[in-house]
Amino acid sequence: MGGPNLEVFKFGLYLFVPVFTLLHFGDPDWYHNHVLPYQEKLFPPRGKTNQRIPTESSQLREELGRIRAEKLVKRQEREGAETKDTSRLI
Numbered sequence: 001m002g003g004p005n006l007e008v009f010k011f012g013l014y015l016f017v018p019v020f021t022l023l024h025f026g027d028p029d030w031y032h033n034h035v036l037p038y039q040e041k042l043f044p045p046r047g048k049t050n051q052r053i054p055t056e057s058s059q060l061r062e063e064l065g066r067i068r069a070e071k072l073v074k075r076q077e078r079e080g081a082e083t084k085d086t087s088r089l090i
Contacts, residue, residue, distance in 0.1 A: 024030065054060040 054063050
């Protein structure tokens with residue numbers, strides 16, 4: 001086995017690695033330089049998130065109806081574009 005010197009080295013290493021990690025990544029300058037620039041890429045802007053979540057069943061039904069109507073319009077536009085494309089091929 002390694003002996004007491006190895007145990008002291010391992011103990012020091014076990015203490016040093018987490019403390020160094022916390023000091024390095026917990027630094028506010030590191031956070032501002034490396035984390036905040038990616039925040040815009042990872043998360044949507046505040047304006048695009050839905051801040052008004054329906055809480056009552058009537059509001060929920062209205063919102064679902066609106067979403068279904070939007071999907072129906074998009075599907076009809078897509079099908080209309082597909083029929084135009086197929087008519088060009090004929």
